Amino acid sequence: MARELPQDIIExxxxxxxxxxxxxxxxxxxKHWRSxxxxxxxxxxxxxESSSKTHRILVSSNGSPELKSLDFESPWFGQASSFRKLHFPFEQQPAHCNFLGSSNGLLFVALDDKRFYIWNPSTQFFKQLPGIGYPSNRSAVSMYYGAGYLSATDNYKVMIAYMLDSQEEEEEKSVEAVHVLSLKSPIWRMGNADSLGTDIFPCLQGTLSNEVLHWLYEYNYSRYDLVAFDLASxxxxxxxxxxxxxxGRSLYRCQLGVVGGGLCVASYTDVAITCDSVDFWVMREYDVRESWTKVFNLDFSNLPVQPLLERSPCGWFAMESGTVALKWTGKGIWFMRIDHKEQDKLGLYMIEGSRFAIVExxxxxxxIEEKENVKRTGRNSSRRSRKKLKS
Structure with missing residues (x-):
């Protein structure tokens, strides 16, 4: 008679x-497995920590409650099997959303720059975070933001830098402010916006590496600084x-990402107003300039997608096995997956819309909570909806 495996080995x-x-x-x-x-x-x-990680791209368009989740590394990228339809589980749907960042599968979401959530799109568990509480006589516009996990304290932090515009003529027109929230003590605290001695205007969502958020700041034409915000300090x-x-090449633009856990910069040139290749540099040893190494060059000058990538691609998601290029058009965004070894194996997918929020x-x-405090919904928050998970 066959013997059953011990439960601890199965789990x-x-x-x-x-x-x-x-x-x-x-x-x-x-019920036991569910628990x-x-x-x-x-x-x-x-x-x-044990399983192979599945990297996905989540896209929100035009403030719609319906989201598209694309399998980043799928060899069938662009086909129906490579993406899923998701919905925000929040009861009140937004006019606009920002993905502040992601860490360990948890997404940090801002709706209309007023309501903040932490959400796991795989399990649909979510929790609303406290509001910042902007001054009543000012309107706030978020400028750059990010979130990440701190292993030493087993804690998550969120930071948002925003510009406060005065609604009263006699007051100063605008003020930059930085707020930080720790999930272990969920109260927004004022951070130091002047610690660099100058205004910082990097590009929105920070890139997380080594528990530090990073942004590229273009301070002069084709001249960049790497601005870092240490979540611990x-x-x-x-x-x-x-x-x-x-x-010896004329740099036109560069963009930031992560490859194999290391900070990565994608740089490309302006050659007759046509971008035909991208260099990917990885920082092998964190915060050591000499460790920057060009790991590969992606040449797509002879690929069928070249016409789509002309006049500077607007974004890149890079992995060691392949790269996804993002190209804005009048109808929406083209997502193009290019395999590094077999570049003729292209995956193309278009998402229509005009206003997008994207996060990897x-x-x-x-x-991050005990069972009795976890909230999960499909489209509503009834008890019934918490009993069933969609695969």
């Missing part, structure tokens, strides 16, 4: 190696980029 050696999508389906096997998969923080952490600093001039995230089961 610790088998289930933890499975992807999140499969585990979500297995929550219907038994382990959804509400056991040790299991969630072990699964996140809550201080800004300037870091150095590669010496692009050593290439990893699928996980990680959550």
């Amino acid at each position: 610790n050696n088998i289930l933890t190696s499975l992807p999140v999508k499969s585990l979500i389906r297995f929550t219907s096997v038994s 382990v998969i959804l509400y056991n923080p040790k299991f969630a952490k072990s699964q996140f 809550e201080e800004f600093r300037i870091m150095q980029l590669p010496d692009f001039d050593d290439d 995230y990893e699928e996980s089961l990680i959550w």
Whole structure:
């Protein structure tokens, strides 16, 4: 007679190696499995560390409650099997959303610059965070932001820098302010916006690496600084980029990302107003300029997507195996996945719209609350909707 495997071996050696999508389906096997998969923080952490991570891109368009989640590394990128339709689980839908950042599969979301949430799109668990409480005589516009996890304190932090515009003529017209929220003590605290001695206007969503948020700041035509905000010390600093001039090429633009856990810069040139290749540099040793290494050059001059990528692509998501290029058009955004080894294997996907919020995230089961405090909904928050998870 066949003997059943011990439960701890099933959970610790088998289930933890499975992807999140499969585990979500297995929550219907038994109440015990459901409890382990959804509400056991040790299991969630072990699964996140043990299994191969699935990288996805989440896209919100025109403030619609319907979202598109694209499998970043799928060889069938652009086909129906490579994306899912999701919905914001929040009861009140936004006119506009910003993805402040992601960490360990958790997304930090701002709706209409007033309501803030932490949300796991894989499990649909979410929690509303406190509002900042802007002064009543000023209107606020977020300028740059980010979020990340601090392993030493097992804590998440969110930072938002915004411009306050005065509604009264006699007052100063605008003031820059920085707020930081720690999930262990969820109260927005004022940060030091003047720690660099100058105004910083980097590009919106910060890139997280080594528990530090990073932005590229273009201070002169084709001249950049790397602005960093340390989530632990809550201080800004300037870091150095590669010496692009050593290439002897005229730098036109660069953009920031993460490849293999290391900070990455994608740089490209303006050649007859046509971008035909991109260099990817990775910082091998954090905060050491000499460790910047050009890991690969993506040449797409002979690819069918070249016409779409003319006049400077607007964004890149890079991995060691492939790169996804983003190109804004009059109808929406083209997402183009290019395999580094077999560049003729292209994946194309168009999302229509005019106002987008985009974030990269990893699928996980990680959550930050005990079972009785977790809130999960599909489109509403009724008790009934919490009992069933969509695969």
